[in-house]
Amino acid sequence: MVKPSHSYDVVIVGGGPCGLATALRLVKNAFRVAVIEKGSYLQPRIGEHLPSSAMSVLQELGISDICNDATGHLRCSGVMSWWGNENTPHELNYFYHPFGHGLNLSRPHFDRQFADHVRQHDAVILEHAKVQQQRLTSAGWFIDISTEEGHHCVEAQFVLDASGKSASFSRMQASHIIALDAQIALIRHYQGCVGPSDDRTDHILIESCEIGWWYFAPLDDNQGICMLITDPDLIDLRKRSINDSWHAALDNTHAIAPMLRSFAAMTEPVVCSARSQRLDHFFGERWLAIGDAAMAFDPLSSQGIIKGLRQGWKAGQIVSKYLAGETAAIAHFSQDLEAIFSEYVTTRSGYYATEQRWADSLFWRRRHPSVCRC
Ligand SMILES: Cc1cc2nc3c(=O)[nH]c(=O)nc-3n(C[C@H](O)[C@H](O)[C@H](O)COP(=O)(O)OP(=O)(O)OC[C@H]3O[C@@H](n4cnc5c(N)ncnc54)[C@H](O)[C@@H]3O)c2cc1C
Numbered sequence: 114m115v116k117p118s119h120s121y122d123v124v125i126v127g128g129g130p131c132g133l134a135t136a137l138r139l140v141k142n143a144f145r146v147a148v149i150e151k152g153s154y155l156q157p158r159i160g161e162h163l164p165s166s167a168m169s170v171l172q173e174l175g176i177s178d179i180c181n182d183a184t185g186h187l188r189c190s191g192v193m194s195w196w197g198n199e200n201t202p203h204e205l206n207y208f209y210h211p212f213g214h215g216l217n218l219s220r221p222h223f224d225r226q227f228a229d230h231v232r233q234h235d236a237v238i239l240e241h242a243k244v245q246q247q248r249l250t251s252a253g254w255f256i257d258i259s260t261e262e263g264h265h266c267v268e269a270q271f272v273l274d275a276s277g278k279s280a281s282f283s284r285m286q287a288s289h290i291i292a293l294d295a296q297i298a299l300i301r302h303y304q305g306c307v308g309p310s311d312d313r314t315d316h317i318l319i320e321s322c323e324i325g326w327w328y329f330a331p332l333d334d335n336q337g338i339c340m341l342i343t344d345p346d347l348i349d350l351r352k353r354s355i356n357d358s359w360h361a362a363l364d365n366t367h368a369i370a371p372m373l374r375s376f377a378a379m380t381e382p383v384v385c386s387a388r389s390q391r392l393d394h395f396f397g398e399r400w401l402a403i404g405d406a407a408m409a410f411d412p413l414s415s416q417g418i419i420k421g422l423r424q425g426w427k428a429g430q431i432v433s434k435y436l437a438g439e440t441a442a443i444a445h446f447s448q449d450l451e452a453i454f455s456e457y458v459t460t461r462s463g464y465y466a467t468e469q470r471w472a473d474s475l476f477w478r479r480r481h482p483s484v485c486r487c
Pocket residue numbers: 126127128129130131132149150151152159160161162163242243244275276277278279281282298340385386387388403404405406409410412415416417418419421
């Protein structure tokens with residue numbers, strides 16, 4: 114490794130919602146921070162819905178202004194779900210929440226706006242950047258980073274891994290990913306999704322089916338995103354079959370299919386992981402994992418972004434304490450993460466237990482704890 118060209122108090126690997134929230138907290142606490150982001154805020158990103166409970170988190174972080182209607186994100190009135198029966202939808206109406214609405218973010222636009230905001234507070238964000246090597250010495254970390262301009266080495270007192278589900282830095286520290294399932298999402302974008310006068314196009318829609326469940330979210334600019342969540346062994350994902358698989362599953366829905374009929378598909382179905390996972394340990398000497406790198410939730414929860422923002426903001430405080438000499442702060446925070454994950458597992462199980470219509474379906478049997486795991 115070459116001599117360090119820059120010295121930071123904290124390096125954050127990953128500039129998604131969680132990494133950016135951490136960076137913002139740390140720079141506000143007067144620490145020197147660099148975020149190493151492998152992308153450029155131009156590539157598509159997954160996850161758009163923020164429930165109304167997220168609005169107070171945006172306010173606490175001071176970023177609610179970047180999420181108002183004028184900036185390309187859509188207000189969302191609630192969630193309609195056909196779960197447990199096909200006739201009577203359950204409606205969660207955000208009107209009754211103090212903030213009165215949720216948001217369907219346009220991503221990566223949100224991440225880019227957030228990154229610009231964090232830069233204005235003097236954090237360095239290196240795009241197209243990746244950690245190539247790292248070495249921990251008594252003086253701190255020496256991190257070799259590759260960017261489009263070449264390689265350089267930076268020095269840091271502490272590293273936060275906010276690299277999402279890949280948990281790339283933590284895995285370099287011999288932390289292992291524990292997957293709870295193999296769940297995937299088939300994702301497709303639509304246009305011509307007019308609203309918001311019609312309930313169906315200003316609500317999130319969720320509908321369970323024999324091999325999983327469907328999700329639709331209206332987005333800004335009359336666009337929408339639709340997903341089928343299932344297990345990879347329950348659907349034919351071969352390139353030549355994926356369209357047929359999509360339509361075969363869609364044809365069995367009662368709410369989603371009729372609504373999509375008037376919308377135009379913009380993309381073919383794309384597959385991504387939607388599994389629940391966690392790391393076997395969240396921290397080590399002078400490093401800590403947060404957000405999806407530490408633990409990733411089922412999209413059913415719609416909690417991934419808000420969890421990332423909350424954990425990032427809190428981790429910024431915790432690392433500030435650590436750097437001020439309170440070294441036990443990291444282990445205490447890790448105990449909080451353990452409690453969050455354990456509560457999540459219980460809640461997820463409770464949600465899936467309320468759908469009992471397909472007793473023979475592998476998808477549902479795998480999620481009903483009282484039944485054998487197949
Ligand atoms: C199908 C699906 C639907 C979802 N829907 C929702 C939803 O509606 N609402 C919701 O709240 N959540 C949703 N989620 C979850 C949500 O997307 C994530 O929980 C959230 O984005 C996590 O934020 P994060 O910052 O921890 O990680 P990420 O958003 O994954 O950010 C990680 C960042 O790290 C960067 N990175 C990765 N590896 C490296 C590396 N080696 N070096 C440098 N940088 C790296 C990435 O480019 C990225 O910018 C969904 C997830 C899935 C799978």
